[in-house]
Amino acid sequence: MNIVAIIDYDMGNLDSVSRAVEExxxxxxxxxxxxxxxxxxxxxxxxxxxxxxxxxxxxxxGFVEALAIQxxxxxxxxxxxxxxxxxxxxxxxxxxxxxxxxxxxxEVQRLIPTTEDRRIxxxxxxxxxxxxxxxxxxxxxxxxxxxFVHSYHFxxxxxxxxxxxxxxxxxxxxxxxxxxxxxxxxxxxKSQRIGFQVLRNFLTL
Amino acid sequence: xxxxxxxxxxxxxxEVGLVKGVGFDAWRxxxxxxxxxxxxxMREVDELILLDITATRDKRPPDFELxxxxxxECFMPLTIGGGVRTIEDVRHLLQVGADKIALNTAxxxxxxxxxxxxxxxxxxxxxxxxxVRCHAQQKxxxxxxxxxxxxxxxxxxxxxxxxxRGAGEILLTSIERDGTMSGYNNxxxxxxxTTVSIPVIASGGAGNxxxxxxxxxxxxxxxxxxASIFHFTQQTPLEAKRYLHEHGFMVRx
Numbered sequence: 001m002n003i004v005a006i007i008d009y010d011m012g013n014l015d016s017v018s019r020a021v022e023e024x025x026x027x028x029x030x031x032x033x034x035x036x037x038x039x040x041x042x043x044x045x046x047x048x049x050x051x052x053x054x055x056x057x058x059x060x061x062g063f064v065e066a067l068a069i070q071x072x073x074x075x076x077x078x079x080x081x082x083x084x085x086x087x088x089x090x091x092x093x094x095x096x097x098x099x100x101x102x103x104x105x106x107e108v109q110r111l112i113p114t115t116e117d118r119r120i121x122x123x124x125x126x127x128x129x130x131x132x133x134x135x136x137x138x139x140x141x142x143x144x145x146x147x148f149v150h151s152y153h154f155x156x157x158x159x160x161x162x163x164x165x166x167x168x169x170x171x172x173x174x175x176x177x178x179x180x181x182x183x184x185x186x187x188x189x190k191s192q193r194i195g196f197q198v199l200r201n202f203l204t205l
Numbered sequence: 206x207x208x209x210x211x212x213x214x215x216x217x218x219x220e221v222g223l224v225k226g227v228g229f230d231a232w233r234x235x236x237x238x239x240x241x242x243x244x245x246x247m248r249e250v251d252e253l254i255l256l257d258i259t260a261t262r263d264k265r266p267p268d269f270e271l272x273x274x275x276x277x278e279c280f281m282p283l284t285i286g287g288g289v290r291t292i293e294d295v296r297h298l299l300q301v302g303a304d305k306i307a308l309n310t311a312x313x314x315x316x317x318x319x320x321x322x323x324x325x326x327x328x329x330x331x332x333x334x335x336x337v338r339c340h341a342q343q344k345x346x347x348x349x350x351x352x353x354x355x356x357x358x359x360x361x362x363x364x365x366x367x368x369x370r371g372a373g374e375i376l377l378t379s380i381e382r383d384g385t386m387s388g389y390n391n392x393x394x395x396x397x398x399t400t401v402s403i404p405v406i407a408s409g410g411a412g413n414x415x416x417x418x419x420x421x422x423x424x425x426x427x428x429x430x431x432a433s434i435f436h437f438t439q440q441t442p443l444e445a446k447r448y449l450h451e452h453g454f455m456v457r458x
Contacts, residue, residue: 012299012326019277049327117207119404121329121373124208125457145457149329167206190282192249
């Protein structure tokens with residue numbers, strides 16, 4: 001069975017991710033210390049809250065280098081959810097300019113409201129339009145609804161890193177992937193059947 | 206493209222079971238919370254709101270163990286409210302599986318709490334719940350403590366203030382309409398939704414699907430909360446969405 005490390009860095013909502021992983025046939029392991037990372041063959045970085053606090057908590061707990069070793073040396077598949085996806089970026093702007101993990105080149109900026117989509121945060125169900133094939137979206141058709149709740153979004157510099165986009169506030173990248181590093185802006189753990197399919201796909205990589 | 210309209214069943218929790226009242230009074234038992242969550246889960250509803258309506262009155266913190274058990278069965282977005290007073294309460298609720306926290310009395314008494322939560326956990330998890338009574342000449346007033354204490358505040362200006370302080374959403378309840386199934390207060394909802402740019406969830410009064418369509422259209426709500434209609438009639442969230450879809454609204458089906 002896949003042991004899925006779920007990183008606890010005091011940025012909320014771990015229990016739902018953990019329960020969803022369990023329901024999808026994985027074995028979740030909530031970890032608070034980097035030395036526990038070696039037990040896992042999948043890593044999930046969840047998170048809600050501000051970019052600046054999140055990066056600072058990851059540094060304080062020694063996760064930044066430890067995660068890089070697992071992901072780049074041991075090639076452990078990695079999934080960032082919501083803020084966890086945004087942290088993959090080079091730079092975040094929430095709470096002031098802050099360097100991110102820098103694993104996928106890009107910036108995290110505030111959603112800019114449009115006349116039609118004037119309400120920020122973007123909260124609720126919205127579509128993901130698939131732009132290129134990815135194992136993460138196996139057996140999921142383009143245009144399915146997922147649950148979003150966020151005010152910032154990831155703008156990758158390189159369009160090859162974008163797997164899916166969502167048509168809100170002039171559109172944003174809602175799924176990114178570079179090799180075995182994945183990020184989703186929506187909450188698969190709260191997106192019911194279709195969200196569980198994403199998690200199952202991650203478990204069967 | 207706008208976000209899809211959300212339909213959010215509201216579960217009111219009091220001591221040991223689920224209840225539903227009329228005008229914030231005359232509570233009736235309506236079954237176990239766990240059972241309700243399992244059913245809503247199976248039916249894939251958009252979101253759930255679970256409010257402990259006596260915690261503040263009894264000066265109790267939220268029942269974290271109960272929320273933990275319920276959240277374990279809830280694979281949809283879950284908003285928890287009732288008795289939340291400190292940032293530690295929020296941290297604890299998020300840890301056991303809540304996605305959003307509803308503040309009502311505490312937001313009025315300690316408005317800085319809204320900002321603290323938004324700064325630390327993000328605006329998206331702060332829902333400010335505003336309970337409103339309508340006086341003569343459509344004059345509205347915000348009430349706290351489950352509708353028992355008048356605050357002298359106007360709902361639209363309070364809504365503006367909570368948005369400025371970092372709230373991510375407003376749950377707006379008309380106390381008079383609550384449980385009557387006579388329709389939402391569209392006028393109140395419009396006053397608030399045109400003032401703020403964060404989403405407004407209309408609550409109180411849903412009796413049929415037309416009521417939902419009218420508060421979405423005339424009240425500018427982004428979502429509708431409803432309880433009695435789902436507890437006491439054969440109407441369901443899914444049918445409501447089909448109705449709204451046929452009437453030109455974007456929904457998740």
